[in-house]
Amino acid sequence: MSKKSVLITGCSNDGIGYGLAGHFQRRGFRVFATARRLSKMSNLEGLADVTFLALDICDQTRIKAAVQKVIQETGGELDYLVNNAGISHFMPLLDEDIPTAKHIFETNVWGQLAVTQAFAPLLIKARGAVVFITSIAGHVNVPYMGTYAASKRSLEIMAETLRLELAPFQVRVLSIVTGGVQTLGQSHFDEFALPEGSMYKPIEDTIAKRARGEDGKQRSGLLGHAEQVVTAIVAGTAGKFWCGQGAGATKFASTHLPTSWMDAGVSKGTGLDHLSKEHGNRYGGREE
Incomplete structure (x- = not known):
């Protein structure tokens, strides 16, 4: 009996794709690991039945x-x-460079759809499954993550729609609504800077630290997270699977808690309270 196959986009070293590739390989799958540059997948070299693309x-x-x-x-x-595969991003929306924002969507939304369209005939023939790595960011309005969160929520809506549209062809669709996971993604913001003239300059250091993951929040270990995700995929899960640090809490809070509570929670530690005091306003009204 031939081995089952999986293609994973975005398998750069020590990222989620890398973790998933390793766990699929250990379970006996034929793995097609992809990245824009093959050198980025060096940690997977030498593994049996792993093909780099x-x-x-x-x-x-x-x-x-x-x-x-x-x-x-x-x-x-x-x-x-x-x-x-995807791009993380931090920037206040008033400072957002629109061409950059469009590139985020090109990768995080349209690139995902393009790959899915191209491989759909192969998935249909195998009666297989397509999986999208979405994010809890798409369910909470965390300051400075508006563009990224919007792209991830857009992807999730598309995934949920595809779940219905692919059902007649016996293809499952699964969204992994991902919480905090320890990866090298936080290292991409070592030189984060706001544009000159930004109204958020007084709290630039706070925003930069949050972009680098220096926010005091716990994150799930990469390999443990990858094992949970692979288990859900091969078990036949469809729809949304919430996984990673804070995923369960976000699922509950975004559904059941008042907006004011959510606003207070996501704004904590972002520096917005400092700006409010500096400008003579608090969230509830003018400071006396």
């Missing part, structure tokens, strides 16, 4: 090449597609 999910030529490679290796079937 260079894939930029915003490049149709690269996507088509990846599809052809998988067809050659599997005979035209793919059991699981895991859409993990």
Whole structure:
């Protein structure tokens, strides 16, 4: 009996995709691990049944090449597609560079759809599943994460719609609503800076620390998180699977707590209270 296959986007070292690739490989899967640069996946080198593919999910030529490679290796079937590649982002919305924001959506939304469209015939043939790595950020309005959160919530809505549209073809769709996980993603903001003239300059250091993950919040271990996710995928889970530090609490709070409570929680430690005092206003009205 041939091995089941999985293609995972965004498998750079010590990221979620890397963790998922390792766990799928240990469970006996044929793994297609992808990243924009093959050198970024060096920690997976030497593992049996792991094939590296260079894939930029915003490049149709690269996507088509990846599809052809998988067809050659599997005979035209793919059991699981895991859409993990994405870009994290921090910036107050008033300071947002619109071309940058469009690029975030190009990767986090349209790139995911492009890959899914391309591999859909292989998934349908295998009666497989497509998985989207979404985020709890899409369920809470955390300051400075508006663009990123909007992209992740957009992806989740598309995933939930695809869940219905692919059902007639016996293809499952699963969204992993991801909480805090310890990865190298926080290291991408070592040189974070606000644009000149930003009204948020007085709290720039606070925003930068939060972007780097220096917010005092706990995060789930990468490998333990990856094992939970792979278990959910192979168990046949569909719909939304909340996983990672804070995921369960966010699911409850975003559904049941008053907006004022949520606002207070997500604003804590962001520096907005400092700005309110500086400008003579508090959230509830003018400071006396």
